[in-house]
Amino acid sequence: MTGDGPDAAGLVARFGSAKHPDRAVAHPRPDGTSDATVEAVGKLSAAFEVVENARGFLYGFHRMSGEADLALQEAVGELRSAGHDELAAEIEQVLVGRDVVPGFWTFQLVEAYDEQYFRVFRAVDELVRERLSAGRPHVFEAEMKHREQQATGD
Numbered sequence: 001m002t003g004d005g006p007d008a009a010g011l012v013a014r015f016g017s018a019k020h021p022d023r024a025v026a027h028p029r030p031d032g033t034s035d036a037t038v039e040a041v042g043k044l045s046a047a048f049e050v051v052e053n054a055r056g057f058l059y060g061f062h063r064m065s066g067e068a069d070l071a072l073q074e075a076v077g078e079l080r081s082a083g084h085d086e087l088a089a090e091i092e093q094v095l096v097g098r099d100v101v102p103g104f105w106t107f108q109l110v111e112a113y114d115e116q117y118f119r120v121f122r123a124v125d126e127l128v129r130e131r132l133s134a135g136r137p138h139v140f141e142a143e144m145k146h147r148e149q150q151a152t153g154d
Contacts, residue, residue: 020149027142030134041132042140048125055118062106072096 029038073096079088100106133139 018149019151023146023149025142025146027133027136027139029139029143030132030136033132033139037132038140038143041128042138044125044128045138045140048121051118051121055113058110058113062110065100065106069096 072091076088076092076096079085079091101109104112129135129137136142
């Protein structure tokens, strides 16, 4: 490259270095904790993060289903206003207020997931962190960050 344009100064000069060898580990492991324990706790924490993400999708499903039901009710009203009373009544009878799973609306699925799975998984994650990491979150990730920021690439 020539000396003009956005790359002239180089990336490090433009954006700064990602390396910070002077930083301490953000969440140090408790004394005597093995690599295997840190890895296992990290894996459990990662699994719980997936559960939290799944829970978010479930809440999104709940919200979207509710919005669809409200839009459906508006459409049924508009069909009635347009003179299609019989069709509107049939749609209302078969779909408005329908269970998404026999016996359940989406709010009940969210509540059941929270009570039956999410709450238990969260308690397991907290217990393992308390017993094996002195309550510190993300010890595995903190050590990974520290390792990656130590390297100079030279």
